[in-house]
Amino acid sequence: MALEAVISEIYEKGKHEIEKIKEDARREADKIVAEAKERAEEIKRKAREDGEKEAERLRRQEISSVKLEMKRQMLDVQKRILDEVFESLKKRIGEMDVETRRKLTSALLKSAAPGMVVYSRKEDEDLVKSIIQEIKLDVRYGGNVDCLGGVVLESEDGEVRLNLTFDELLNRLYEMKMGEVAKILFG
Numbered sequence: 618m619a620l621e622a623v624i625s626e627i628y629e630k631g632k633h634e635i636e637k638i639k640e641d642a643r644r645e646a647d648k649i650v651a652e653a654k655e656r657a658e659e660i661k662r663k664a665r666e667d668g669e670k671e672a673e674r675l676r677r678q679e680i681s682s683v684k685l686e687m688k689r690q691m692l693d694v695q696k697r698i699l700d701e702v703f704e705s706l707k708k709r710i711g712e713m714d715v716e717t718r719r720k721l722t723s724a725l726l727k728s729a730a731p732g733m734v735v736y737s738r739k740e741d742e743d744l745v746k747s748i749i750q751e752i753k754l755d756v757r758y759g760g761n762v763d764c765l766g767g768v769v770l771e772s773e774d775g776e777v778r779l780n781l782t783f784d785e786l787l788n789r790l791y792e793m794k795m796g797e798v799a800k801i802l803f804g
């Protein structure tokens with residue numbers, strides 16, 4: 618019987634040892650599972666943060682894109698309005714009354730040096746010739762140019778040419794004052 622007692626004792630020790638190993642394994646498994654859950658939560662949290670950051674970046678990018686498009690459209694509208702103002706001004710110059718046209722043309726002709734050749738639009742030819750005679754300018758009438766009014770002054774040798782047409786003066790004025798006009802119109 619002593620052998621059976623030894624075997625029984627070994628069996629009990631083995632059984633107890635197996636239970637201890639199982640318990641240690643269970644604790645180790647629980648620890649591994651807990652760490653894996655913790656890592657999974659960290660990965661999930663990081664993915665959520667990254668997703669939120671990316672969504673915010675995309676939202677800001679979309680807002681910026683929309684603002685840029687709105688600004689481009691606003692500038693297009695403002696450009697069309699400025700062009701309409703310019704065209705309206707050209708129309709008013711084309712419809713200018715004779716007395717105002719005479720005063721402006723006379724002022725421009727005073728820039729002529731002796732011996733210059735004067736050109737004007739066909740409709741103003743008689744007006745220009747009469748002004749030349751009235752203010753006794755030493756210039757000759759050279760012909761017509763396509764313009765809204767005003768004159769072109771040219772030296773006899775063609776070396777010097779002054780474009781004093783209303784078109785040219787209006788274009789220069791428009792370029793110089795376009796910023797101010799835009800500020801008045803659009804703030």
